[in-house]
Amino acid sequence: MSLLQSVIAGMDSNWAEDATLYFQDELTEISLPDFAKSLSSRTLLQMYKLKYRTERRSNAEFMSPTGKVPVFRHSGALLTGFNDLVSYVNIKTKSLDSHLDDKARCDMNAYMAMVEGVLSNAEVYIAWNDSTVANEVTKPRYGSTYPWPLCQIIPYFKQKEMMKILSAQGWCDISQSEVCERVRRCCQALSVKLGNQQFFFGDQVTPLDALVFGHLFAIVTTVLPNNLLSSVIQDFDNLQELLRRINETYFTDEQVVSPKMHAKAKESR
Structure with a gap:
């Protein structure tokens, strides 16, 4: 235990x-x-x-x-x-994957690890390693709650921390085209797994559906100066349909607020 x-x-x-x-x-x-x-x-x-x-x-x-x-x-x-x-x-409470057998549960965990390993790193890459997004969006937003000069200093050290994480994962020095290719391969695997099903393991949701929705919906609805990742996801019709289905099914009474990252961040205090 x-x-x-x-x-x-x-x-x-x-x-x-x-x-x-x-x-x-x-x-x-x-x-x-x-x-x-x-x-x-x-x-x-x-x-x-x-x-x-x-x-x-x-x-x-x-x-x-x-x-x-x-x-x-x-x-x-x-x-x-x-x-x-x-x-x-x-x-x-009763787990969402209780209807899965051991093999299916292992498959689910493998897909979840792939999503975490690819999409999470790609999001960090775009937010902190893309100079335009980092300087115009991420750092101003991250520092927006701090007074001068902390609003400049703290985002600087946060960026260094994020870059160390990317470097340890082998994502720091790759090109944007390689990032997009990794995301495309991840989406391709998810698209094949989903097929024509309602959800990844049939007509019942699992934690994989929640994880994929969170990452893909965030990418396609967040407005950034660089929307390369969103463009990749839009090539997969069944994944976009999955996002629509989950959004309409589980957020009918609670609005999902997507960041408008192109908007000016809150003024520093």
């Missing part, structure tokens, strides 16, 4: 009313990678039909024990990361 499972096992199995997902404001602060992660987690909770609140917090990153967003708080638990949230809700 993992540490996370041990903590959960000692808690009340009922779903408490204080369930809250914290992330930055989409219209003024959040970056593309963080929007994708936050939306994946929101979609997962929507698919489980669990009650939760969302709170936009400028300090969401610093509330996190890992420095990552979104942050999920529930009944004494504080979690970050999509996989930890999946583990948590699976213990609290």
Whole structure:
């Protein structure tokens, strides 16, 4: 049993009313990678039909024990990361993948690892390594809540941190065309897996559907000076149909706010 499972096992199995997902404001602060992660987690909770609140917090990153967003708080638990949230809700309620056999579950986990390894890195690359997007969009938004000169200094160090992560993953020095090719291969694999089905494993959703929706929807709806990734995804009709289906099914009562990254970030205080 993992540490996370041990903590959960000692808690009340009922779903408490204080369930809250914290992330930055989409219209003024959040970056593309963080929007994708936050939306994946929101979609997962929507698919489980669990009650939760969302709170936009400028300090969401610093509330996190890992420095990552979104942050999920529930009944004494504080979690970050999509996989930890999946583990948590699976213990609290019936899992979304309970209808899958062992082989299908292994396949699902492999596709999820591919999405995390490709789409997450591509989002970080565009947000922080593309000089136009980084200088005109990501850094001004990331620094928008800080006074001068911190609004310049803190984004500078955040960019260095993100570049180290990209370098460790082998994504730092590749060209934009190679990034697009990696995203295309990832989308091609997802498109083949989806085929003509409603969802990736038939007519029932799984965590893979939530994860893919969060990343692809974030990419195609976020307006950036560089929309190369969005152009790649638009070549796959069945993936676009999947986005429409999930959006209309699970966000009928809760609007998905997509960052308009071309808009001027909030003025520094």
